[in-house]
Amino acid sequence: MTPQLNELLKQTSRSLYLSARQLPPAARDTFAVAYLLCRYADSIADTALLPPTRRLHWIQRFAQMITHPQAQEQTQLVQEISGASENKYEEQLLKNFPLCLQAFEKLLPWQKQITLDVVHAVCEGMETDLQVFPPETAGEIRALPSADELEKYCRLMGGAPGVFWSKLISHTVPVKIKETDFWTWGQAIGDALQIVNILRDLPRDLRIGRCYFPEEELQKNGLTAADLLHPENSPRFEPVKQYWIRWGRQKLQYAKLFYGALPKTQPTHRAAVAWPALWAADTLNKIAVEPALLDPGRRVKIPRARIYGTMCLTPLILLSNTLFNTWLQSKLNK
Known part of the structure; x- marks a missing residue:
């Protein structure tokens, strides 16, 4: 390189x-x-x-x-x-x-x-x-039609990179599981990382005409994609937001299996897997308690201190699957 x-x-x-x-x-x-x-x-x-x-x-x-x-x-x-x-x-x-x-x-x-x-x-x-989606300058907003379409999009934009990451790792270190299972777990983690991106970037995406959250779910809560342009509708969007946060957290559960499949003799690989999962969980937690997610002036972002704090604490869990699982689960339970 x-x-x-x-x-x-x-x-x-x-x-x-x-x-x-x-x-x-x-x-x-x-x-x-x-x-x-x-x-x-x-x-x-x-x-x-x-x-x-x-x-x-x-x-x-x-x-x-x-x-x-x-x-x-x-x-x-x-x-x-x-x-x-x-x-x-x-x-x-x-x-x-x-x-x-x-x-x-x-x-x-x-x-x-x-x-x-x-x-x-x-x-x-x-x-x-x-x-x-319509052109960015069209002045229109369109939503994906269904949850299946959003899950497919997450699979393409996040899950496929997760599979790539898994194959890259399994070609360089021996994993303690069937490779296809390892790749599936990586795909699930990638799905979670993508829904984090979609939730975090929602206000910006709306303003270029893109609503990734399913039209059918918005309708159940009396909303249209255009309604999400107005921050005062954040409370009405809350059930949709919380559903996809739960979906992301369920996907992040696979990080425990993925981490546990990596040999303890490969601390750098384990750190490379632990950090994105822990940071994704932190971001989901911030999104979960953000009362005005639709407000473009309130971008959700975990502080740099949290990023480096996680890195500093990582040596404590590199030799213990149990400690990593406990740490991650404590974040997923919030």
């Missing part, structure tokens, strides 16, 4: 970088390439420079561009999407697509395959965003 790509990973992945840093170099490089490619696709799907139809074109082409790169097509993509981000690191990422592809080519065959699997899934989720 070049220093330039490592810096891009550090600046664009936030707390996830802290977990990825615990992986051995070979696994860390694969994670970095997969993450940056998915982040690049996310930038395509969200750019305000292109209409949704053009973004959809590039998302549908994206996996093919990785496996069969063409310099002219890469240049065209970079030209079309660069220049709109206020984040200088994201702007650097947009301009370094060829560098990401070069790093991908250096991966082993199995590493390429799991990377392509997660890119395909994430791109399918982004196609949902571009095909189901």
